[in-house]
Structures are given as C-alpha cells and as structure tokens.
Amino acid sequence: MKISKKVDKMQPSGIRAFFDLVLGMKDVISLGVGEPDFTTPWPIREAGISSLEEGFTSYTSNKGLYKLRLSVSRYLRNRYGVEYCPDEEILITVGVSEAMDLALRTIINPNDKILIPTPNYVSYGPLTELAGGLPVYIDTQKTGFKLTPGELERHIDDKTKGIIFNYPCNPTGISYSRKELSQINKVLLKNKIICLSDEIYADLTYDFEHVSFPSLPGAKENVVYFNGFSKSYAMTGWRVGYACGPKEIIAGMTKIHQYTIMCVSITSQMAACEALHAGKGFVEKMKREYARRREFVIDGLNSMGLTCHKPQGAFYAFPSIKKTGLRSLDFAQKLLKDEKVAVVPGTAFGVEFEDYIRISYASSFDNLKEALRRMGAFLKK
Amino acid sequence: MDEILEVLEKDARTSPEDIARMLKKKPKDIKEKIKKYEKDGVILKYKAVLNKDLVHDEESRLRALIEVNIIPQKDVGFDKIAERIYSFPEVSSCYLISGTYDLLVVVEGKNIHTVSSFVAEKLSCLENVRGTTTHFLLKKYKEDGVILKHKEENKRIAISY
Numbered sequence A: 001m002k003i004s005k006k007v008d009k010m011q012p013s014g015i016r017a018f019f020d021l022v023l024g025m026k027d028v029i030s031l032g033v034g035e036p037d038f039t040t041p042w043p044i045r046e047a048g049i050s051s052l053e054e055g056f057t058s059y060t061s062n063k064g065l066y067k068l069r070l071s072v073s074r075y076l077r078n079r080y081g082v083e084y085c086p087d088e089e090i091l092i093t094v095g096v097s098e099a100m101d102l103a104l105r106t107i108i109n110p111n112d113k114i115l116i117p118t119p120n121y122v123s124y125g126p127l128t129e130l131a132g133g134l135p136v137y138i139d140t141q142k143t144g145f146k147l148t149p150g151e152l153e154r155h156i157d158d159k160t161k162g163i164i165f166n167y168p169c170n171p172t173g174i175s176y177s178r179k180e181l182s183q184i185n186k187v188l189l190k191n192k193i194i195c196l197s198d199e200i201y202a203d204l205t206y207d208f209e210h211v212s213f214p215s216l217p218g219a220k221e222n223v224v225y226f227n228g229f230s231k232s233y234a235m236t237g238w239r240v241g242y243a244c245g246p247k248e249i250i251a252g253m254t255k256i257h258q259y260t261i262m263c264v265s266i267t268s269q270m271a272a273c274e275a276l277h278a279g280k281g282f283v284e285k286m287k288r289e290y291a292r293r294r295e296f297v298i299d300g301l302n303s304m305g306l307t308c309h310k311p312q313g314a315f316y317a318f319p320s321i322k323k324t325g326l327r328s329l330d331f332a333q334k335l336l337k338d339e340k341v342a343v344v345p346g347t348a349f350g351v352e353f354e355d356y357i358r359i360s361y362a363s364s365f366d367n368l369k370e371a372l373r374r375m376g377a378f379l380k381k
Numbered sequence B: 001m002d003e004i005l006e007v008l009e010k011d012a013r014t015s016p017e018d019i020a021r022m023l024k025k026k027p028k029d030i031k032e033k034i035k036k037y038e039k040d041g042v043i044l045k046y047k048a049v050l051n052k053d054l055v056h057d058e059e060s061r062l063r064a065l066i067e068v069n070i071i072p073q074k075d076v077g078f079d080k081i082a083e084r085i086y087s088f089p090e091v092s093s094c095y096l097i098s099g100t101y102d103l104l105v106v107v108e109g110k111n112i113h114t115v116s117s118f119v120a121e122k123l124s125c126l127e128n129v130r131g132t133t134t135h136f137l138l139k140k141y142k143e144d145g146v147i148l149k150h151k152e153e154n155k156r157i158a159i160s161y
C-alpha cells in the first residue's frame, strides 16, 4: 500500500532500532527516560478518581473546562504577571505535543520557514514539515548551546515565519536569563517572527527564576506560549497541556482541535485543575530532589571526563563523549551491551550531535549512582 | 528544613560524601553539620524501617493503641504521669493529645494476653489513670510515611525522548 510521500519521507531514524534494543533487554539502568520518575502526587490522582465517581464522563467544551482555563489564567498572572483571557486566549490540549502541532498548522503557509535552534526536542522538525513548513536549524554548539541574537538574525530571511524556542531545553537543560531573552525578543519583534515558546520545563529551573517569554516587553502579541502538566506535576500519562496566545491564533488552533481531538479527557482536565490548585508544594519538593541529583550527576560526568556544561533546568545533562572517539549511537550501543546502562544518542536531537549523549536524571539516586559507576568502568576499558 | 535532613530522612545511609556532591558542599562541612544534628538531638537515631508482617518468627508482636484518661497532677500537669507510663518497656510510643482522652499509648506485646495483662495489671492500676480503652491493631497499611507494600515495579517505558 502506498502512503503519502510526505509521511513516507518521515524518518523513523536509526535510533528507533536502538530504542527497541533497550526495550527488549532486562535489568538495564536507564538514563534515557524523558519523563519524571515520580508518580503523580496523590491529591491530583485522587481528584481524577473522584471525578469518575461523581460521574464526570462526558465531553467538555472544545477549548477545555472553563474552570481549568481560569486556573491557568490565574496561575500565569500570579507567576509571571501575564494576562491571558480564559475565553479567547487559552486552549487546553493533549499535552504540549498536540498544542505545538496545532500552532504550526495554524501559522504556516506552504514553504514558510520555521527556525529551530538545535539540539532540539524531536517533534519540532517533523511537525513543521507535516504542516507544510521548512525547518531551518540553528546549531548552538559553538555558543554554549544558547541561541544568540547574532546567530538568530543571520538565519532570518523574508520566508521566516516563526521560531520554536524551548527553554529550559530538552536535551541540554539550558535556560536563559531575562537579559538574554530580551535581546532575542528584540530581534523577533523587529523581524515580525512569531515565537512558539515551549516552556514545559519552566517549573524545573534551578539557579534563577524562570522568565516567561510573553512577559517580556511587547512580546505577548507575538508569542504562543506552551506549558503542560507532564513534567512539573509528573503527569505525562494524563496527556494534558495548554497553549496561550493572541486570540486569532488560538481561534485557529481551536478549529483544528475541535475536529481532530474534540476535547481533552475530562478526567485529566479535572486532575489538572487540582494540580494547579494544590500541586505547588509537590512541585517544589520534586524540584529540590532533581536539583540534588543534578549536582551529583554533573559532578560525576565531569570527573570521568565526559565534559558537561551545567544545565539550569529540566532533568537532562548533555555531556560530550568526544574523548572516547566513539560516535554517539555506537557509544550508546556499546554502553548498553557492556554495562547495561541506557542513554539517548545525541544525534536524536540533531544530526550534528555525534559527540554527545543525553542523560536523564529523572531516576532514583541509587540508580544514578550505580549508572555513573558503570559508566566510569566502561570508560576505563 | 535543611536539605541534609531531607536527604537523610529519605535514606539514612546516604554518605556524607554523596550528600556533599548533591548539595555542592564540602564533605567535611556536611559531616560536622550531621554531628551537630546528632549532638543536639535533631537526629535521634538511624534505623531500618521493617515490614514486620513479613518477619515470621516467635518474636512477632501484637500492637495495641490505648486511649488513657488521666487526672493531671498539681504543678507538673500530665508530664509526670506520662513519664510513669512511657517508661514501661512495653510502651513503644506515647503522645499527649487533645480531645476526649489525654494520652495515646502504643503498646507492643507477644500476644493478646501479654498486652491485656499490661493494661489490667500495670496501666489501669496507676493512681492517676481514670480509665483506658484498648484497640488492637489488625493490619498495618502505612507507617512513618512508608506504605507497607512491596515496591511496585517502575511502570515507565525504559527509554523515551
């Protein structure tokens, strides 16, 4: 059966086979997991269960429960001083994954260019292409994995429609200060480029207060802001997130959403309400735990010679494996076979990242300690 | 709460060296701080949390919660009589509480007879004890923040983006 050329062209990539290898193996310590190792805090789970007991089993409004949109609006006002109207500027989605897809499909005309700083979260390129756009990758390796205003400006031309900007970043953990963001914002405003700001790891920022892109001067009308419950509240399996933005864009996204998704599961929306209502303490506690692991892991990696910048957020480290002389997939396969430790090859996040691996520290302290020990042994061979 | 305590409360075996790496401090400073916590009685002791339901031997113990009504003593209130009660080795915990009775005493014994004889012959006979109500424990679900169930397997898929 012939499938569409567009989909046929999408690569499942060589890494899929490696993933299958990991999934088929027993007793592996995996540092390759892109989700929290905590289960959803109990009060949030309990809210989901109660909603089922009370008989909340129907569709909700396409945009999502008003109560949840209102809570999101209040949360963003309190946290960042940004005002989003729950009626017209907020859409509840099946995670940031769906929201990003909707936003790209809403803003892209054929062959519009979308800038993507690399290394980047895996869905951005394929989603851009599916929406008919052209991804333009900006390699940030030489600038400490940070997008600089200069590099940004250099990649802009008159077909550039938007940029997908993710901070704290998966896979590097890099985040940005207010000053750095302001400089980037100025370039985007000057060139009328829409910023799709994926801030899903915002609550897991360790060294300073996260600055939200729409809170920058003059930015709001130019930004689609993405956040969700997956990472900060350990709710990956619930599949709930949201997008906030100018009402024309949100209305466009809602049109697609109403036909493809209709609405997010009501159980998940009810649980998400509880997360915003009562989850703060849990988020803080998990964050402290991640922060301790971060110090431990970064110190461990650097002292075994896998040099690594210090991530400011999320739960990833992106060390260089250059000194081993191995290519990233080979390194990952060998490490898996020899020591039963799984990591994600850097090339998953951009073809140019042969010298890197991604390590997730969303794993128990005992696991991290043992994995680092095994990696040390592997490197000594 | 100091993060050193947060770490130790979760796993008392975490070494000062590991804590130092987690908190980006010197091992020496961590050791000193822990010593001080021990000296000040903030850290009272380190012990394993057992699931005694799985310890099958003659030593297995029955537990009872006993509500005790007491007549407070002049000048010292409840403290003196509480001391007389908690000093018995059978008593594993003792709390002064608000409400319809005064002390909640947790008692452990070999079987129902040892516990009842403790209540009948020792506790109830104390001069200031006005009355007791004994509840035998049938099943433990959670103790000191620990859910007494086999650790569930990690349900995450082993690798993801």
Ligand SMILES: Cc1ncc(COP(=O)(O)O)c(C=O)c1O
Pocket: A034, A094, A095, A096, A097, A098, A121, A166, A169, A170, A198, A200, A227, A228, A229, A230, A236, A239, A240, A241, B161
């Ligand atoms: C940067 C980034 N954006 C989006 C997602 C998807 O999140 P969600 O579960 O909200 O779809 C992830 C998940 O790994 C991510 O790392």
